[in-house]
Amino acid sequence: MKISVVLPAKNEAGAIGDTILSIIRLNKVDEIIVVNDGSTDKTANIAEQAGAKVIHHPYSKGNGAAIKTGARNATGDIIIFMDADGQHDANDIKELIKKIEQGYDLVVGARQKGSQASIGRGIANKLYNHLATYMSDHPVEDLTSGFRAVRAAKFREFIYLLPNGFSYPTTSTMAFFRAGYSVSYVPIHAAKRIGKSHIHPVKDSVRFFIIIFKIATLYSPLKMFLPFAVLLFLLATGWYGYTLYEYQRFTNMSALLYTGSIMIFLMGLISEQITALMYKKED
Incomplete structure (x- = not known):
């Protein structure tokens, strides 16, 4: 199976180069696509120099929009989505691929204790997981993790459902459950991001309630x-x-x-x- 990695990136010049090189060193990936979401720094140049294929958004459309662009342009049978800010360890890709080879359609990197950016976001994610477990009748270990592997053809079935913002992991996970596809989890540790976060406390709070209702409407x-x-x-x-x-x-x-x-x-x-x-x- 051909494997593609999609990295949505907005002003990630501090980490994008090392992230790409760590993926290349695995010798398991056939292509790396960086979706430059309207960056104003040297993200695109560094990504190209490191060996990635770069697709440009003329302006920032959002994390979800970058994911959709990457999925549409990826040529792999399997797509790995991960952050470009240094949070995700490229070595975990091997474990995600193993699960896919076992027959799963979506494999999510489940962040373990100590991996959350803040106490508030950690509590919110636990509430998401419990609600999603109740709605789907399946154990959900990490609903909002952006580190995941999917079968490309099945992921593209739900592209039209994905929002352009940060809640694409929630939407895609619940869509896979709803369609009856197989979902699994691999424990990972997420490091502290390099650079400035694009999350805002007020917007994040509003997004919390939106995601709660979206979980319900996407499933049952x-x-x-x-x-x-x-x-x-x-x-x-x-x-x-x-x-x-x-x-x-x-x-x-x-x-x-x-x-x-x-x-x-x-x-x-x-x-x-x-x-x-x-x-x-x-x-």
């Missing part, structure tokens, strides 16, 4: 909406029982809670059908 919206609908239904029934016993009447609050329960259930049901249409493959 009804599984997310149903507990809330049941909770409102039970509250409505409990309140109705109380008011019937005390005042012998049906109150507006009970009607509101019952209505809310039905509306949330119907929203989940409709969302479930829309999600099913999203994954419908055309002949």
Whole structure:
């Protein structure tokens, strides 16, 4: 199998050269593609000098957009996605490939304890993992890791679903689960990045809530909406029982809670059908 490595890069001049050389030294990769996402430093020049094929975005489109560009241009049967900032150890590529050879369609490098950039992001990632495990009924060890190996043909099936921002790992993982493809994990240690992070605390917080809802809508919206609908239904029934016993009447609050329960259930049901249409493959 031919293997391609895709490195999305924006202003990663401090680490991109060493990252590419470490990949080349493995002698397992057939091509290295660096997607220069509107860098204003020497990222592109250093990448070309190190031996990578460089594809340019005329302006910054986002990490996810760079991933999609790389996937469209990769010629390998297997694509390895990894960061260009020095966080990922190229030697772990060998373990990812072993899992692919065992028959898995997506293999994710699961960051171990001490690999998170901050306590807040570590807590957020644990919440993502627990929610994704609940939604998919499969153990999810690291939902947001950007170090992963995929079968190229299957990954391209979901390119249209991927966002242009930083949540492409979440989207692709849940899409593979939804399609019934095999997903596995390899433990890795992520080092501290070289250079300045492109993550912003305020935007990251907003992104946290967006990802929570995206996890639900990408897999099974009804599984997310149903507990809330049941909770409102039970509250409505409990309140109705109380008011019937005390005042012998049906109150507006009970009607509101019952209505809310039905509306949330119907929203989940409709969302479930829309999600099913999203994954419908055309002949």
